[in-house]
Amino acid sequence: MTEKPHPGDVLYDTERRAMARRKAVAPWFLMLPALVLVLVFFGVPTLFMARMSFNLHFDQRLFVQGFTFEHYVNLFSNPVFTHAIWTTVQLALMASFATVVIGYCFALLVWLKPARWRLLFIGLALCPLLISEIAIIFGWWMFFPKNGLLSYALLSSGLIHDKVSLMYTEFAAFVGLVYVTLPYCFFILLSIFDGIDKRLIEASADLGAPPLKTFAEVMLPLTWTGILVAFSQSFIWTMGTYATPSALGPDTLWTMGFLIQEQMLGKHNWPMASALAVVLVIGVAAVMFITRSLQSKQMSFHV
Template sequence: MTVGADILPRRSAWSALTANIPWLLVPALAFIVFVFGWPLLYLLRMSFNEHPGPSVYVEAWSLRNYLYILTDPGMLEEIAKTVYISLVTAIVTVVAAFFFAQFVWLREGRSRLMLLAVALGPMLISEVSVIIGWRIFFPSNGLLSYALMSAGLSERKINLLGTELAAVVGLSYISVSYCFFSILSVLNGIDRGLLTASGDLGASPARTFFTVLLPLAKGGIAAAFTQAFVFTMGIYATTNALGPDSLWTMPYEIQLQMLTRRNWPMASALSVVLIAIIAVAALAVQWLRHRKGRRRV
């Protein structure tokens, strides 16, 4: 009787707590809807308006902006370039972040803390500082060219500023720390003894890496890839400052339509298309993750 009397109040208290959970989430949901949902709906509504000329926009319900974006060769080229540079940057960033995270994961003590401090570095630097730093590093009279000539690896000055390589490096530097911590958080939940057991059973390091470590870390890899892809899709200053003049991306076109041409409907339509591409890419990554996740290690 005593045990039952003790359990009953606990269940009542738990039922009361769970009953109040939805009400506790109402302020947070209202804040999210107000800060993110309402501007998104306004952006969607603006994309259907028209830009007749001197006016910023005229209210209408027209698909002209979307038809232009999806049929104009110049716009389609910008979309392709944006997706291409984002995919390349995401792949490079995830590979670099994964191997660095694995290296830190296997360290202990003070060396691990020092490496974590190094990984925090890019997160503490603004995008403008990153651009200035790489613009000092990549030109023909920059640090890279000087270092290569001093080491005897090059007989003439090398200018990498204004190339896609410089743009990818700058974009990767901005997002690598976020990818690193996403992957490291997953690696910290993996038992290192599994790697030792795999080696004891005769698996080579490469086989252990591909059949044990990678499948267990796929969640962090998927999150890191999505982060890098989203960051790159939304950045235009780094791409414009470090990449070639021909590398026109959707974010650059959006700010051009919004600030220079004052064509708010076209800028809104481009933003909606950009958000749709990001959403489709994120869903595709999650679908591939769960599809591959059916395999058992």
């Protein structure tokens, strides 16, 4: 019979190193199909888009092969483009902050409720995901106008004395963005809450801590990573979306998404549209990098 290798033997050490290598490589093999799809359908088009942003544009032709930084210079020197960038960032920040606050409160409510209520609330949160963005926009078109549901409800309750229209305002675009991104934020935060032992709240109360102190010193540190992830996801979504702010907001609400489609379809300037898209991608990547850095610091601090 062949003797099994013992600790300290050369064969034993070789088998251990081989097993460690297999364990290290196994996750990459499992992720390989997804990585290939990402590289083929996202990586390669992104490279083509980056190359397109340096091409020339003289007349009504879509582009002319060449190399120039003119589009990036124009992007940060033309007030139209700089204002659109600032408007997009500002709207995304406000919508993301509101989404995190509402999603956090909703997730906390679902987490604290008994199990029989949980399925009902989760089904309610899934409703926006079961409807297309276009259908959601049509719904807001029936809610915000002067003869819409909101104006009728406010008039019936006596809060206003004349019909009011919030359609085609920045507030309508803000509400639409929050509504679209809220489910993603909610499920991210709920998954974080599900990993917390509810007895920690009871222990904090038993030690005499008021609810606000329990939230600040117990719940907030434990859910900080989820807040960062939810905020980054909401910010990324609202930065890149085009249909909702364009359909609900005013004509003066020029976002980066609006300018990208205008440059590509209206002015047939593909290099400028690509430059706008590249800046948008870089901004999103920067947000993801900052969020990841804050997560690492927070986790290492608590450990």
